[in-house]
Amino acid sequence: MSELPEAIRDEVITELYRQADELDWELLTQTEKKLQYRKWIEDPRVGGVLRPFFDDHRMGTWIKDTPMKEYARAQEGLGSMAKYARSRFPGPENLIERTLGAAWSVVEGSVGEKPTHCLAERSGVQRYVCWGRPKTFRDLTWAAINKAVTMPTKPLIIVTLQDGIVASEAEKRLQVAIAEHCGIEIRYLHRQLQRHLE
Missing domain, CATH: 3.40.1350 (Trna Endonuclease; Chain: A, domain 1)
Structure with a gap:
């Protein structure tokens, strides 16, 4: 597996968080989230950009365990992913x-x-x-x-x-x-x- 370039990482996380905002991610059930991970793998703006670096399994794991694991904390303005959060709670x-x-x-x-x-x-x-x-x-x-x-x-x-x-x-x-x-x-x-x- 190739190293994920920072510019690609930024682009994908920005897109994931944009879509997560629109989906009200924290209100989704676990089943709905699981289905969304599959959609992201197939989405040209997410999976299409990541495909040169990950197979589908690694891609799904990365999406779940890296940006989306941090999504709720990012909305609090905390953690390394906070800069990608389009919507935040007051501090x-x-x-x-x-x-x-x-x-x-x-x-x-x-x-x-x-x-x-x-x-x-x-x-x-x-x-x-x-x-x-x-x-x-x-x-x-x-x-x-x-x-x-x-x-x-x-x-x-x-x-x-x-x-x-x-x-x-x-x-x-x-x-x-x-x-x-x-x-x-x-x-x-x-x-x-x-x-x-x-």
Whole structure:
């Protein structure tokens, strides 16, 4: 297999992310995503460009495990693929202001991943804040518990919702009960993607 030239890589990822935006990729089922990988292999703007470098199996693996694995993080403005994301969610500053208030700010250099998190600060007091979709609640809770035992302030989990991604009332009740039991604050926040202009 030949090395994939950077210009080709950029062209293909840009096209994949353009189409993923149009498809509302994060709202697709696993079956729909699997079908789309096949369509991309057959698409002259994707598979046609990659064919000199990959066979169909390697192409499908590369599409799934390289650009599309990073798509959700890129929409958060994080990771090496963020530059390709045409639509992004407002940054951590927006989340902190909407949940904790304008007096709080994001500590410089504190934004991280797995799960997406930061430190928020007001008048010298810092809080750990992590956020993600409802399906990531377990990971968010574990991260927050780890901070709850090492920081004097109560951690905050922000469950992020958007059109098409919601939490049922029963799900919310359970999550709130778990958070309260663990000494964690929890908030629910609806967000909208914004077109990102370079």
